[in-house]
Amino acid sequence: MPGPGRSRTVRAHLARVDAVLVQALIAAALSFAHLHDVAVAAGQDGWKAWAYPVSVDLLLVAAWRRLRTGNAKTAAWCWFVIALAASLGANVATAGLLDLGNVPAWLRILVAGWPAVAFLGGTLLAHSPPKTADDVEVIEDQEDEPETALEAPTPTSIEPPLEPPPVPIPAALINHARKVADEHHTRTGAPIDTPTLRARLGVPAPMADAIAAHL
Structure with a gap:
């Protein structure tokens, strides 16, 4: 259970909140009534006179909210x-400084043009998106993230080409190749070359080279 010290702190906090809330309600009611009286004096009657203070207060709250939580300040x-x-002007106008029975033309013009001004302000405030805390965190994360350096390709060592494995040659084929080579030398007087040996034996080129190495 909370101790007596904390209970006193909570009661004091609630008392301050209640005092501020009552003061705000009184100020809002007086300002609301003054704006209504000025609208009536300027020729606006019925529900239109009550819409003027609502419009002023809503624009005031929307602008204050944007100042607290958004961008485009x-x-x-x-x-x-x-x-x-507009709110202060209505308060001053109803304080006896202005004859509400004989409202000047400029005040009638201001009252008549206020709906368009309030609509413009509310539209601009509504369509200017506020900057949320998530957006700020994302931007900060993107700014703090270091750029990844491109890794240089690792040079690879060039390996020498592998020598083809030796072609196995039967001994009988080597003996036959020697007879063909001797016959060629006897007939032409020159040693047999590899293409001729390959043609006479009918073997692939690698095998013909291997046989020629044994002769």
Whole structure:
């Protein structure tokens, strides 16, 4: 169970939260009422007069949320200041500095043009995607990841070509080759060459070379 010290801390924290929440509700209600009164004085009646304070407060909240969690903060600050000026202007206008029974033309123009301004601001804030924490982590990971160096190909040693294995030659074939060579030498007076020996014996070239080496 929590001790008495922690219980006092929790009660103090809840008391601060309650005080801030009550203060925020009072300020929002007063600002809401002032914006409604200015809209009525400017010729907007019925549900339209109640839509004006909702529009101003929503734009203010959207801009503040973008300032806290998103990117494109210059645009967010711009729309936050515009919504805050509209809210403060309504508060000042209803404080007795402006005759709400005889509203000037410029104020009527501002009130009439506010829906288009609020729509533009809300659309720009909604379609400018916020930068999430996951995106920031991915970008940081990509920046911190070292580039993999291309490995140089390892030079391979050039091996000498393997000598073909010796061709086995039967002894009878060697004796026959000697007779053919002697006959050729007797008839022509020159030793027999390998192509002629191959043709006379009818053997493949490797075997003819091996037989010629034995003669």
